Amino acid sequence: MSLAYLVGVMLGNGGVYGNYYTVFCRDPNLEFINFIASMVEELFGVKPDIRRASKNQYVVSTNAKKVHDFLLKTGFPKGRKPINAQIPELFRHDIDVVKGLFDSEGYCGMDIQTKREKQHHHPFVGIEMLAKKVVVQAHHILQLNGVESVYRRGKPYAWGKHYQWRLTVEGRDNVEKFSEKVGFRHPEKAEKLRRILVEGGILRDHTPRTLNG
Numbered sequence: 001m002s003l004a005y006l007v008g009v010m011l012g013n014g015g016v017y018g019n020y021y022t023v024f025c026r027d028p029n030l031e032f033i034n035f036i037a038s039m040v041e042e043l044f045g046v047k048p049d050i051r052r053a054s055k056n057q058y059v060v061s062t063n064a065k066k067v068h069d070f071l072l073k074t075g076f077p078k079g080r081k082p083i084n085a086q087i088p089e090l091f092r093h094d095i096d097v098v099k100g101l102f103d104s105e106g107y108c109g110m111d112i113q114t115k116r117e118k119q120h121h122h123p124f125v126g127i128e129m130l131a132k133k134v135v136v137q138a139h140h141i142l143q144l145n146g147v148e149s150v151y152r153r154g155k156p157y158a159w160g161k162h163y164q165w166r167l168t169v170e171g172r173d174n175v176e177k178f179s180e181k182v183g184f185r186h187p188e189k190a191e192k193l194r195r196i197l198v199e200g201g202i203l204r205d206h207t208p209r210t211l212n213g
């Protein structure tokens with residue numbers, strides 16, 4: 001997987017901070033954490049630290065100066081990602097960024113509605129972020145790859161001052177196209193999408209993307 005993918009993951013739940021501290025990923029799934037760690041080692045020649053940040057959360061990080069400086073040179077935003085964060089220009093047309101974003105921040109589900117005693121299944125995939133520009137840019141990349149999506153402004157969380165921005169892929173045909181073009185490498189999300197595709201009747205059989213696929 002490419003540097004663009006790692007940048008997408010980091011835009012979702014990583015960051016580049018002071019004192020050369022770089023967080024690549026925060027996630028409860030250890031298999032995914034190890035996958036990101038191995039990618040970092042392959043890309044930068046640095047073995048990152050893996051630690052348990054809480055009972056249900058792991059973090060992959062490093063204090064390597066060369067990694068910190070390199071990511072800043074690519075245009076990755078420093079510090080707490082502000083609401084005006086953007087996908088670095090170098091990766092602004094790269095579908096791998098979107099793959100990383102969805103692996104770190106994505107979710108999927110099935111909206112089931114009953115009309116006239118008949119159930120209608122409406123699958124969806126989405127992400128939510130404070131950074132509107134990242135959402136709009138991801139929407140554009142999906143469009144370039146033939147995946148229809150929509151973005152909407154949501155409400156601030158709890159006592160937050162800033163609006164959340166939601167990017168969703170909705171409907172059977174669009175979710176199937178998302179699965180083909182983007183998919184999930186995160187094990188739990190990949191399995192959930194597989195169930196939606198197969199058990200929801202979209203496909204008779206479907207093999208989701210894997211960490212090594």
